[in-house]
Amino acid sequence: MAQATLRNVRYAGMATCVPKRILSNLDDCPPQLKSARERVVRNIGIETRRICFEWQCFSDLAFDATERLLEELKWERDEIDALIVITQSPDYPIPATAIIMQDRLKLKQTTIAFDINLGCSAYAFGLHVLGSMISAGGIKKGLLLVGDKSATVLEPLFSDAGTCTALEYDPAAPPMHFDLNSDGSGYRAIMLPVGGGREPVGLQHMVPVKDEDGIWRSKGALILDGPAVLSFSTQRVPPAVRNLLDYAECPIEAIDYFIFHQANRMINETIRKKLGLAPEKVPTTLHDFGNTSGASLPVTMTVRIRDALMAGKKKLLLSGFGIGLSWGSCIVDIEGAVFPELIES
Structure with missing residues (x-):
């Protein structure tokens, strides 16, 4: 930590x-x-x-x-x-x-x-x-x-x-207060196994194979161990959030919005309930925008709470977690900042 x-x-x-x-x-x-x-x-x-x-x-x-x-x-x-x-x-x-x-x-x-x-x-x-x-x-x-x-x-x-x-x-x-962590022992939970120095791309990686869901995937496709990611996220993130609040000497009630990485509704709901947070303090964009990787926190800020952020001072707790494995949270006070409307390109 x-x-x-x-x-x-x-x-x-x-x-x-x-x-x-x-x-x-x-x-x-x-x-x-x-x-x-x-x-x-x-x-x-x-x-x-x-x-x-x-x-x-x-x-x-x-x-x-x-x-x-x-x-x-x-x-x-x-x-x-x-x-x-x-x-x-x-x-x-x-x-x-x-x-x-x-x-x-x-x-x-x-x-x-x-x-x-x-x-x-x-x-x-x-x-x-x-x-x-x-x-x-x-x-x-x-x-x-x-x-x-x-x-x-x-x-x-x-x-x-x-x-x-x-x-x-x-x-x-x-x-600004931060709590940043990493655990490389779990790197296989989310990984792209080929294309780097350990295993360069070869013709064998281009051949698609039908998986259990009936989807044809190549051997070089992203590996995502769902149960491992679920366990990691729900076990590591709530205590990390509490540790950050303690470190910052910030009561949980003082946070206006908790913005979590948008990966999975079950993960986010479990984290929210473990922390005892009201749904209105935990905005989500999963339904409309899916998992936007590292951008999911700013995407959610823009789409869901832009007006609130521009209306006056707000204290946010931002928390991202996943590939690495890594997880990081920060407490940021925002006042008088500029937030353009969502841009579509």
Whole structure:
């Protein structure tokens, strides 16, 4: 358990972009998979998802989100000192997507730009990394781009999104509190087994095999151990949230909204009930947007509580968990921040 407090860092704004293309798990599936999809909607809670067009990358969504956010913040591009991209869907294996985005966004060449490879827990980790750089005093304004392109037509869980969050140095800003954790012994629970140095892609990985649900998958497809993820999430997240509240000396009643990673309705409901939270304090976007990986926290903030965030000061507890295995939470006070309406690209 790594806990930390960051000072002098203001949450200035956030924008979310999703593809215009919508897939229905009930209507846009082969007839033989209809009953399986009905179970997904009933048990997991995902009915519709957003999927990129063939020509779109995650970075295209993040670019549109960044352009809108900079416009509404009225930030000059030569003010941006750092650009961090967290994704598992880079434009290319090399170079880093952040380097490409620095030029595409016409940021100055002295802008620090780099990628982080992380998924479901990305948002809390990313706020800590960028916030730490700003808190140290050398960086005044920075951008955090988080999201993935992970949706496919046949797979019913994942959805695509790109987000941009702006942080800036402000000695008057309230502190941000973090609790960040990882357990690599469970890395096989969610993994893409081929394509890296351990097992490069070969022809044998391209051959599809019919699984127990009647879906044809290649041997190089994503491995997702549902029971292991369920056990990990429901056992690790509630005590981590309590630990963070204790560390921050913040009563649970002081949190206006708890935003959890949107992976599975059963997981999120179990976490909510274990923490004794009222449903209205735990907004969800699973039904309409599916699992948007690291972007699920900002997606939910934009879609569900944007008006509340713009109406006055709010204290949020943000918690992401999953691939790694990793889990991270943070408490953030938001006041006077900019939140553009949901962007569809």
